[in-house]
Amino acid sequence: MPSTRAQVKKTKTGERVDKNLMAYCGLYCGDCPSHKGNIADMARDLRKALRESRFDVFARAIPFKQFQHYPECYECLGAMVKMRCKRLCRGNGGPPNCKIRKCCLKRGYEGCWECDEFKDCEKLAWLTKIHKDAHIKNMRIIAKEGISALVASRRNW
Numbered sequence: 308m309p310s311t312r313a314q315v316k317k318t319k320t321g322e323r324v325d326k327n328l329m330a331y332c333g334l335y336c337g338d339c340p341s342h343k344g345n346i347a348d349m350a351r352d353l354r355k356a357l358r359e360s361r362f363d364v365f366a367r368a369i370p371f372k373q374f375q376h377y378p379e380c381y382e383c384l385g386a387m388v389k390m391r392c393k394r395l396c397r398g399n400g401g402p403p404n405c406k407i408r409k410c411c412l413k414r415g416y417e418g419c420w421e422c423d424e425f426k427d428c429e430k431l432a433w434l435t436k437i438h439k440d441a442h443i444k445n446m447r448i449i450a451k452e453g454i455s456a457l458v459a460s461r462r463n464w
């Protein structure tokens with residue numbers, strides 16, 4: 308597995324970019340809400356504020372029809388609190404048995420962009436449910452201009 312030693316730079320807008328955040332599949336861990344943790348933090352804080360204000364009582368008493376779903380809403384926020392991934396793809400973060408990562412490591416590739424099959428690979432297909440063709444677009448850029456160019460640009464997510 309390649310070194311995860313920091314290769315950190317800043318863009319003109321001050322964004323911290325790191326080549327080690329470049330995942331094997333063409334996505335960039337630094338763009339992932341689970342890695343950033345911003346949604347998890349906000350969901351945690353909102354749940355705390357809701358508890359402190361006893362919003363459950365309020366939701367039962369106020370005749371807004373949407374508040375009928377307050378318990379599910381609170382539960383949903385609880386699931387968002389768990390959306391954290393501290394390890395990077397290159398540090399075995401994400402799905403532990405990811406076939407994409409395993410395949411790249413087996414073939415000695417830095418990422419799928421080094422593979423002739425990346426545009427039609429079945430192993431990448433499940434990513435389209437969430438990312439559509441963002442990873443493919445990123446890999447096209449990497450294949451043409453290199454990882455640094457993608458990392459320093461506005462990446463597709």
Ligand code: SF4
Nearest residue numbers: 330331332396401405
């Ligand atoms: S674990 Fe797999 S799907 Fe997740 S970022 Fe890494 S290569 Fe992509």
Ligand code: SF4
Nearest residue numbers: 410419422425428430
């Ligand atoms: S076959 Fe190629 S494109 Fe598919 S997962 Fe393996 S390295 Fe990536």
